[in-house]
Amino acid sequence: MIPTLGHFALALAFAIAVAQAVIGLFGPKFRDATVMRAAPALAIGQFVSLVISFAALVWAGVVSDFTVRNVAQFSSSTTPLLYRITGTWGNHDGSMLLWCLILSLCSAVVAGFGRTIPTSLRARVLGVLGLVSAGFLLFTVTVSNPFQRIWPPPMQGAGVNPILQDPGLAVHPPILYAGYVGFSIAFAFAVAALIEGRVDAAWGRWVRPWTIVSWAFLTAGITFGSLWSYYTLGWGGFWFWDPVENVALLPWLTGTALIHSAIVVEKREALKTWSVLLAIATFSLSLSGTFLVRSGLLNSVHSFAVSPNQGLFILVLLGLTVGGSLLLFVIRAPTLGASGVFAPVSREGALIVNNIFLCMIAAVVFTGTMYPPFVDLLLGVQLSVGAPFYDQAALPLTAPLIVAMAIGPMLPWKRAALGPALVKLWYSGVIALVILAVFMFRGHVVAALGLAGALWVIFGALADLSERIQLFRIPITRSIRRFFSMPRASLGAACGHLGFGITVLGIAGMTLQIHTITVLRPGQGVTLGGYRWTLERIYNAPGPDYAARVALIDVTRHGKHVMTMRPERRFFLAQHVTTEHAAIRTNGLWNMFATFANEDTSGGAEFRFNVHPLAPEIWLGGLVMALGGGLSLSDRRFRIGVPARRSLRKPQHTVEA
Amino acid sequence: MGHPLLRRRLLLSLPLAAATAGGLGFYILLERARQGTYNPQTFSNPLVGHRVPDFRLVGIDGKHGFGSSQLIASKKPILLNFFASWCVPCAGEAPYLDVISKSGVDIWGIAYQDKAKALAFYLAKYGDPYTRLATDPTGRTAINFGVYGVPESFLIAPGGIVRWHIAGPLVPPIINEQLRPELQKIA
Numbered sequence: 001m002i003p004t005l006g007h008f009a010l011a012l013a014f015a016i017a018v019a020q021a022v023i024g025l026f027g028p029k030f031r032d033a034t035v036m037r038a039a040p041a042l043a044i045g046q047f048v049s050l051v052i053s054f055a056a057l058v059w060a061g062v063v064s065d066f067t068v069r070n071v072a073q074f075s076s077s078t079t080p081l082l083y084r085i086t087g088t089w090g091n092h093d094g095s096m097l098l099w100c101l102i103l104s105l106c107s108a109v110v111a112g113f114g115r116t117i118p119t120s121l122r123a124r125v126l127g128v129l130g131l132v133s134a135g136f137l138l139f140t141v142t143v144s145n146p147f148q149r150i151w152p153p154p155m156q157g158a159g160v161n162p163i164l165q166d167p168g169l170a171v172h173p174p175i176l177y178a179g180y181v182g183f184s185i186a187f188a189f190a191v192a193a194l195i196e197g198r199v200d201a202a203w204g205r206w207v208r209p210w211t212i213v214s215w216a217f218l219t220a221g222i223t224f225g226s227l228w229s230y231y232t233l234g235w236g237g238f239w240f241w242d243p244v245e246n247v248a249l250l251p252w253l254t255g256t257a258l259i260h261s262a263i264v265v266e267k268r269e270a271l272k273t274w275s276v277l278l279a280i281a282t283f284s285l286s287l288s289g290t291f292l293v294r295s296g297l298l299n300s301v302h303s304f305a306v307s308p309n310q311g312l313f314i315l316v317l318l319g320l321t322v323g324g325s326l327l328l329f330v331i332r333a334p335t336l337g338a339s340g341v342f343a344p345v346s347r348e349g350a351l352i353v354n355n356i357f358l359c360m361i362a363a364v365v366f367t368g369t370m371y372p373p374f375v376d377l378l379l380g381v382q383l384s385v386g387a388p389f390y391d392q393a394a395l396p397l398t399a400p401l402i403v404a405m406a407i408g409p410m411l412p413w414k415r416a417a418l419g420p421a422l423v424k425l426w427y428s429g430v431i432a433l434v435i436l437a438v439f440m441f442r443g444h445v446v447a448a449l450g451l452a453g454a455l456w457v458i459f460g461a462l463a464d465l466s467e468r469i470q471l472f473r474i475p476i477t478r479s480i481r482r483f484f485s486m487p488r489a490s491l492g493a494a495c496g497h498l499g500f501g502i503t504v505l506g507i508a509g510m511t512l513q514i515h516t517i518t519v520l521r522p523g524q525g526v527t528l529g530g531y532r533w534t535l536e537r538i539y540n541a542p543g544p545d546y547a548a549r550v551a552l553i554d555v556t557r558h559g560k561h562v563m564t565m566r567p568e569r570r571f572f573l574a575q576h577v578t579t580e581h582a583a584i585r586t587n588g589l590w591n592m593f594a595t596f597a598n599e600d601t602s603g604g605a606e607f608r609f610n611v612h613p614l615a616p617e618i619w620l621g622g623l624v625m626a627l628g629g630g631l632s633l634s635d636r637r638f639r640i641g642v643p644a645r646r647s648l649r650k651p652q653h654t655v656e657a
Numbered sequence: 658m659g660h661p662l663l664r665r666r667l668l669l670s671l672p673l674a675a676a677t678a679g680g681l682g683f684y685i686l687l688e689r690a691r692q693g694t695y696n697p698q699t700f701s702n703p704l705v706g707h708r709v710p711d712f713r714l715v716g717i718d719g720k721h722g723f724g725s726s727q728l729i730a731s732k733k734p735i736l737l738n739f740f741a742s743w744c745v746p747c748a749g750e751a752p753y754l755d756v757i758s759k760s761g762v763d764i765w766g767i768a769y770q771d772k773a774k775a776l777a778f779y780l781a782k783y784g785d786p787y788t789r790l791a792t793d794p795t796g797r798t799a800i801n802f803g804v805y806g807v808p809e810s811f812l813i814a815p816g817g818i819v820r821w822h823i824a825g826p827l828v829p830p831i832i833n834e835q836l837r838p839e840l841q842k843i844a
Binding site: 273 | 666
């Protein structure tokens, strides 16, 4: 009964989305306020139906209703409750429903919090969102229905894929999806602005907070994903340049560019066409990336079966969304007000440097991801693009970005001089150069460059903050007061930059990692990184739906006990799958990483021991970046400083459409 | 509407052109995936259509192995199977290899980077479907064959020409949809 209700709610949501699209897009033509006000109501209605639908699916998972095919295939009654819940979105059909739920949440959020936006613009934004929702809901209802029933139901379900039974992965997809799908709002604003034929400072100010929300979620999502692959895949890598990761990175790069270019739109009414294109591109990349990977056309370690029929439907949807918006862009964008001129050395100049290099990195990643299928298509040659390509092509492009990142915030708008900005950064430069020299001298060139760049950015961000609160130039109490009263957007920006620097620090530190692979018998040990790793014993430990073999490893330094590590091998009984569960200990500055790789019949066991310097900083940086996004959002200018469009209606910037 | 605006229009239609080209490309890939001529998960091997590379390998414990000359001299098609006792998917495909050999197809095995004792234990445990068995302790022959990993199998027609190749375990769908039709083509 409840799954049927969920199915019905799903179909209802589709009907409401269609109404939302029609009323939103055509309503403003009638200039009737009542018609336009229907759009927000419908958006909230769509969200409510999808919440009901999603709750029904989760319910089916919780009570193990095996008449629902989705539950029978991807869950079982012996699965722990948490994974019975998260298992509902750990598969294709369920994740589509989650995807649609988040998209409708975006509509609802614009409907609920967008009261300051002019009614006609809000109706059009909701119309665009409704149209996108309608397309994907149609897909979910017709070819990817999570409520499909089977009869007779099996006695027991197949269970949740062991590798997905992890609390980190439980929260990862919703956060990542919130990031991907959140860009739909910026996209809808861009399309609505093209329909209205008008992009101005107020547009920049409306688009930016929505972009920051999804950017923060995407940053957190990528961070969780990377952390998850670090501790589950068992070989201590945190980024593999796999298509699945690349398609998450692409919208992150263009989204980051959009956040910065929207500032220029807001402050200087420049880069308008570019920002609109970025908004379209960011959402298009989120969409096509997710679905092309899922269609199985890109080869990935996260293997998805090739499903051509679903793939074609998705391709048509993508064609309509991406192609339609770009067509509108071709028609309308050339008539948008051309950007004014400005000096290369200025805040906006630095933001353009940021945009150019972020987009170049995005182009490199895009090329590397799309190259294999297209070479196969055009030349019939099979090849794969791996980490060396990305490392050599993308990493040098981050260097100018890192240099500009510390200087940019120091420059004033319109016209600036480089000299005073560099004076404010002198100690960051000195610290970076000292570190560069020290590590170069030791022969770690890559690490030296990475660490120096990271410290330059970190101290650059701190210098920016201390500049704003006039640290050491006025009494400290007044500085503290200034700190708490400074615009949250500036604090958020500094925090974002700081986080990026911390992540770079971690990545650079990881190039100094050391590891060993060894076979030990109980009592034997090995020395790595100044630690003695000794295997004490191996014992059995039962789990809820698996049996584990746990190795007890005693780590000592100079004969003194430091820690006990317990890497495990888990045998999942239902699926006949073994997973490695690494033991990771951190002190915040470096990680000790032990995996129990294998066990032979003669009592020997194979271990991999790693010491990863600065590894925790990779993910700490990601969280600091996301936090920076959150801080920016709490800026009161976004909430109550209502951007009044009337006052900005200058004739030279408006083009009658 | 002067030239600058036209140029602007052309410039701004580039994203649409790129997206259209990309979409078209993916449409063709999807069509080919539907017809079964494109699968990003498979590894093609340049040996298909060519003669096997030269090699000469010994069997376990100094017993007779085989080499490229025996493969070329064979009058029957041969399924050449690279495997290893330490390889879990190899144990997984073992029962299907047994079915293939019982249906009258000769399977010649090459144990890749293996030890004699472990190999004997493996064959005793999972069965020995091999008509002939050789060992490749250095892995050099596997490199010459372009093997990605074990298990990997090559279908070799009389005369030593590689007709078909699969990287990964031989499971019923692959046996029925790919291997059997290829065998019929040779016969």
